[in-house]
Amino acid sequence: MDFAILFAVTILAGFIGSIMGLGGGIIMVPLFTIVFALPIKMAVGTSLVAIIINSAASSVIYLERGEVSLPAALRLQTFTVIGATAGGVAAGFFPARLIAYLFSVVLLWTAYQMAYKALRVAKSEIGGDVSHGNQDWDFYGLGRKLRLWAYGGSVFAGMISSLLGVGGGVIQVPLIHLLLKAPIRISIATSAFMIGITASAGAAHYVLRGDINPLTAVVVATSIFVGAHVGATIAPKIRLTYIRVGFSAVLIYTAIRMFIQG
Amino acid sequence: MMERAIQEKLSRSFKFVIAIVIGIMILSVFSNYESVLYSRNYSGILSSKPPDNPILAPGAIAVLAIILLPLSSIAIILVLKYKNDKPTTYYAAALLVYSIINVILAINLVW
Numbered sequence A: 001m002d003f004a005i006l007f008a009v010t011i012l013a014g015f016i017g018s019i020m021g022l023g024g025g026i027i028m029v030p031l032f033t034i035v036f037a038l039p040i041k042m043a044v045g046t047s048l049v050a051i052i053i054n055s056a057a058s059s060v061i062y063l064e065r066g067e068v069s070l071p072a073a074l075r076l077q078t079f080t081v082i083g084a085t086a087g088g089v090a091a092g093f094f095p096a097r098l099i100a101y102l103f104s105v106v107l108l109w110t111a112y113q114m115a116y117k118a119l120r121v122a123k124s125e126i127g128g129d130v131s132h133g134n135q136d137w138d139f140y141g142l143g144r145k146l147r148l149w150a151y152g153g154s155v156f157a158g159m160i161s162s163l164l165g166v167g168g169g170v171i172q173v174p175l176i177h178l179l180l181k182a183p184i185r186i187s188i189a190t191s192a193f194m195i196g197i198t199a200s201a202g203a204a205h206y207v208l209r210g211d212i213n214p215l216t217a218v219v220v221a222t223s224i225f226v227g228a229h230v231g232a233t234i235a236p237k238i239r240l241t242y243i244r245v246g247f248s249a250v251l252i253y254t255a256i257r258m259f260i261q262g
Numbered sequence B: 001m002m003e004r005a006i007q008e009k010l011s012r013s014f015k016f017v018i019a020i021v022i023g024i025m026i027l028s029v030f031s032n033y034e035s036v037l038y039s040r041n042y043s044g045i046l047s048s049k050p051p052d053n054p055i056l057a058p059g060a061i062a063v064l065a066i067i068l069l070p071l072s073s074i075a076i077i078l079v080l081k082y083k084n085d086k087p088t089t090y091y092a093a094a095l096l097v098y099s100i101i102n103v104i105l106a107i108n109l110v111w
Helices: A002-020 A025-035 A040-065 A070-090 A096-125 A144-164 A168-179 A184-209 A214-237 A240-261 B003-030 B058-080 B086-110
Strands: none
Touching: A002 A025, A002 A040, A002 A168, A002 A184, A002 A214, A002 A240, A025 A040, A025 A240, A040 A184, A040 A214, A040 B003, A040 B058, A070 A144, A070 A168, A070 A184, A070 B003, A070 B058, A070 B086, A096 A144, A096 A168, A096 A240, A144 A168, A168 A184, A168 A240, A184 A214, A184 A240, A184 B058, A184 B086, A214 B003, A214 B058, B003 B058, B058 B086
């Protein structure tokens, strides 16, 4: 029974994660700790391994469609890891509770922006997909000022991620979509590619400390691979309005959770 | 090389790497999964008893392979190279170096 639940929920996590450019940790960590009573460190470590597989499975399909902006992904990722390192150093100097409260407000504002955009453009997108590939958005076409803002935003995203343990997708998708004005599908695909790199760096520490159950990780990785592959394959058939609204819901959920835990 | 061509090649190479990792994962499921990498005591979902000795079992090898997966993608980007956009290649190199340092630090932390 446990095995069936584990398999079903992680398939769902992979499915939702790949459609929205998230790792799925937001679903998996509570599942592992609450349902399966895994210690929190082991839950996070196992979830990180699953996130890598989720990212890889989605990225194969998104890369094939030309939806990943590699120049944006590599640049933003570099600044994100700088921020994450700085966040790790600064963790002792900042009150985590205050940061959690402030970031909850930022997430709610971002959710509002996403939902507003979804409703505003809903009419023009009825009938299906509007963006395939990179042809309608080019990273090189962005102004220097905007790029600098994005790099700064990535440093901030890395710091927040490191200070509060928030996954990359929740921050990166809005950053690429709202700040860099990339179409939502490119934002999601680029974020899906990036979160694997972030999770990989984190997971190395967990695996070497023994905070990963290899067998559980392998089972979860297999099921999340299926979910992510299916999700990324059918993603173009899902209306962008639904994706944006769904993402707003995830942001609101994360904000509330962070506020309560803060 | 143009970005579209890089994306297609990266996707193909990535598929190959994932196929190898999935292969290792399947092998690990059919092997003796009770012998895991670490001797730490924990209550896992499927593995109930801790091993007597730390053994590098296939399950653990699969996990390590999974962790190295994103690094391979960056390495592939480096091999393919952006002819018209050298900074992107430099960023990829920086990320690869960072990731390798991270893994080395993690190894040092434990062993």
